[in-house]
Amino acid sequence: MKTQCCIAGGGPAGIMLGFLLARSGVDVVVLEKWPDFFRDFRGDTIHPSTMRLLRELGLLDEFLKLPHNETKQVALHFGEESVVVADFTHLNVPCPFLGFIPQWDFLNFLASKAKQYPSFHLLMETEAIGLIEEGGRVVGVRAKEKDGEIEIRADLVIGADGRHSTIREQSKIPVFDSGAPIDVLWFSVPRVDDGTGQSLGYIDKGRMMVLLDRDSYWQCAHIIHKGDLEKIKVRGLEAFRNDIAEVVPLLKSAVVEIKSWDQVKLLSVAVDHLETWHRPGLLCIGDSAHAMSPIGGVGINLAVQDAVAAANVLIPAFGRGVTEKDLAAIQLRREPPARYIQRFQVFAHTHIIEPILQNPSRRSVPLALKFFNWLPVLRRIPAYVIGIGWRSEHIRTDIK
Ligand SMILES: Cc1cc2nc3c(=O)[nH]c(=O)nc-3n(C[C@H](O)[C@H](O)[C@H](O)COP(=O)(O)OP(=O)(O)OC[C@H]3O[C@@H](n4cnc5c(N)ncnc54)[C@H](O)[C@@H]3O)c2cc1C
DSSP states (O other): OEEEEEEEOOSHHHHHHHHHHHHTTOOEEEEOSSSSSOOOOSOOEEOHHHHHHHHHTTOHHHHHTSSOEEESEEEEEETTEEEEEEEGGGOOSSOOSEEEOOHHHHHHHHHHHHTTSTTEEEETTOEEEEEEEETTEEEEEEEEETTEEEEEEEEEEEEOOOTTOHHHHHHTOOEEEOOOOEEEEEEEEEOOOOSOOSOEEEEETTEEEEEEEETTEEEEEEEEETTOHHHHHHHOHHHHHHHHHHHOGGGTTGGGGOOSGGGOEEEEOOOEEESOOEETTEEEOGGGTEEOOSTTSOHHHHHHHHHHHHHHHHHHHHHHOOOHHHHHHHHHHHHHHHHHHHHHHHHHIIIIIHHHHHOOSOOOOOHHHHHHHHOGGGGHHHHHHHHTOTTOOOOOOOOO
């Protein structure tokens, strides 16, 4: 198989880039190792800046018809007190809210739009397993399908295969691990209507939980110390259910539905980055270039923004031949916002989350966060960082 661009990974970064390239007439093959997008590990947030991009692409109205929830404010609950830490309603964008939509719906939506272009080829159940190199240049990908191995030759290979990227491992580009002392236990319980319709964070007695509203159920993220799952299991399922109900009283009746450890998935959190995102013939974007922690809920946004920035540079470049300079320009544009957020995430792991997990006493709203209640205008800052971010991108390419 031969193409102009082979993208390994059909996540937010890979599908968005594949769509934009095909929309401008570039021949693109996207490889996704799973048979569908029903992968439950990426978070559900669609950010105001992503919805602004969808509007620039003429897709927003249709997208908003998909079942979703609109979160205008993010609240944190400390014991019986609460504080609103982000208010999106003041953002100057078409959709001043955080959209919550299962990630597979978003990816299916984008993929269905991409498939309208004849130069878009999505190969599901096809796993990139190696790079093809000639004379020090990456010239393609080896991939495993159901029936055997295939080779895809490409003018450019994109690693968009997430935080456990095979492409970056194969590329031998050095990875700098910033360390992440936390992991996430991921499970769902039936939805109990609390009357808010918002996604919520709960912090109390040395425990932290985030609830994502998925209409008929809550998707729960329980933040734990890395490596603590075994200790939690030793205490037993009953103790686990009680812990959850204690930190989120709202779930008291729903937690009985957690009947086996099989319902509780461990998601490992990583924060790392590549010093150089590219080699001749290869570029990494999204988590493959900079694995993000869930803290702040911005990884999806950054992945989408990387894809748009890459498309803006690559689409004109494919006409004359993509150079190392083009690839370096993409890194130069996108690395600062990613690294800036990662530094904040590492700081938050050490100075906010670790102290919370180590303090089993009842919590009240920390003094620093009380300012969000006293001066509500401050809530606009986290809303901007989460919702728009630094160097947000715009579509600068045309339909061909
Ligand atoms: C527990 C947790 C919760 C999170 N919650 C949020 C949140 O609420 N909001 C937010 O913005 N961010 C969140 N994040 C961060 C976010 O998930 C990532 O930053 C984002 O998904 C990165 O997108 P991506 O497209 O680069 O990679 P991914 O979303 O990881 O997509 C990579 C894709 O490549 C595929 N793939 C992997 N290897 C191969 C291969 N060898 N060949 C072919 N395909 C392959 C995978 O199946 C996957 O579909 C969370 C992270 C974690 C760990």
